[in-house]
Amino acid sequence: MKSLLQFLSEASAASMQAKKLNLKSDGHGGWLDSRGKFVATTEDGKLKFVDKKKAKPEDEKSGQAKAAAKPEPKAEPKTAPPEAASATEPKQGAEDQGMGDPADTLTVAFGRFNPPTVGHGKLLSAAKKAATGGDLKIYPSRSQDPKKNPLDPDMKISFMKKMFPDYSDNIINDDEMRSIFNVLTNASEEGYANVNIIVGSDRQSEFDNLAQKYNGDLYDFEQINVISAGVRDADAEGVEGMSASKMRKAVVDGDFDAFRRGTPKELDDGDTQALFDAVRSGMKIKKKAEVKEMWEIAPKCDPKGLRDNYVSGNIFNIGDIVESLHTGLIGKIVRRGTNHLICVTKEDYMFKSWIKDVMEAVVNYPGPSGVDSDQRLVGTDAHRKYVMRMTGTSDIKNFINKFKAKK
Numbered sequence: 001m002k003s004l005l006q007f008l009s010e011a012s013a014a015s016m017q018a019k020k021l022n023l024k025s026d027g028h029g030g031w032l033d034s035r036g037k038f039v040a041t042t043e044d045g046k047l048k049f050v051d052k053k054k055a056k057p058e059d060e061k062s063g064q065a066k067a068a069a070k071p072e073p074k075a076e077p078k079t080a081p082p083e084a085a086s087a088t089e090p091k092q093g094a095e096d097q098g099m100g101d102p103a104d105t106l107t108v109a110f111g112r113f114n115p116p117t118v119g120h121g122k123l124l125s126a127a128k129k130a131a132t133g134g135d136l137k138i139y140p141s142r143s144q145d146p147k148k149n150p151l152d153p154d155m156k157i158s159f160m161k162k163m164f165p166d167y168s169d170n171i172i173n174d175d176e177m178r179s180i181f182n183v184l185t186n187a188s189e190e191g192y193a194n195v196n197i198i199v200g201s202d203r204q205s206e207f208d209n210l211a212q213k214y215n216g217d218l219y220d221f222e223q224i225n226v227i228s229a230g231v232r233d234a235d236a237e238g239v240e241g242m243s244a245s246k247m248r249k250a251v252v253d254g255d256f257d258a259f260r261r262g263t264p265k266e267l268d269d270g271d272t273q274a275l276f277d278a279v280r281s282g283m284k285i286k287k288k289a290e291v292k293e294m295w296e297i298a299p300k301c302d303p304k305g306l307r308d309n310y311v312s313g314n315i316f317n318i319g320d321i322v323e324s325l326h327t328g329l330i331g332k333i334v335r336r337g338t339n340h341l342i343c344v345t346k347e348d349y350m351f352k353s354w355i356k357d358v359m360e361a362v363v364n365y366p367g368p369s370g371v372d373s374d375q376r377l378v379g380t381d382a383h384r385k386y387v388m389r390m391t392g393t394s395d396i397k398n399f400i401n402k403f404k405a406k407k
Contacts, residue, residue, distance in 0.1 A: 105134045105193070115150070148325065194223040260272055
């Protein structure tokens, strides 16, 4: 029989884990998620999640071999700086690692897509291949600011569904999925046994270290695979070299032709112009002369400017709150490296990032991008154009005017 001290200790450990996951107690040993859904119970001092997809009914198990025992927990990855992490060899795809029943595996892609580009199509294609018939979910981040994230989430997702119609049902618009931790925790609560995370090759080590480190703490998966969508070359032409930074730079330069080359053929010229205008409006740019600091909006296009400001102490100092452009995590800077930062979230989770991959955290950025608040008044032409652009009906008015009877 457990002693009272042991019982209280286990209860406290479960409560701490539940607090990190933002779960609330039902008062009877159960735990509810943010939507009020019963998701876990307390067992042996830990949270045990219910309704796991891998726990199939007994009648489905007949005639099938039992699943292999859960592998032993992996050792916590070493806290090497990004320079060391980036030197690791890329992992093979999920199809080479034996992820088991596809029904137990969720494949996810989390990214800014701000703005979405033809290069993101390569990422989504890799995600579909990794899913191999299992569930696929694409989560655009929720961040918005006039420098690196000019499109608000709703508008961004609207354009993504036009640009990538084959993935329209897989693109998830959920304002609670603000970071990769939110995505993984939600997947664990939904009962997936395994997860594939699809990222660009330059982000593979960062995501792998972070996701593996907190497995068994924030979420509970048998296997986590971080899969590269392919090598990216910022200097290359075409899909491999396309990036959101280049697209934002094209907007700053007023170069629509360069911007058009960064969008897929599925997006017609009219919608591409609407996307171009939305990014320009979201960045609050009216003419090129208004933009003086390229490193702020497209750091990959001006690494020297970014580096000079960092070394001079103008940006990213200890105590500043920043957001990872890759994972969506927000934390306080606790250490400045030569060209990287070590940060800690308010939940005391650590993450590391190159200085080019973080931004000053923005909270409650006002209003949807693309149209200023005073331009979104109901009944105005600006509001009508905004709604038509959001709903994909921009061409209807022209169609009606073309064929209406002349008096």
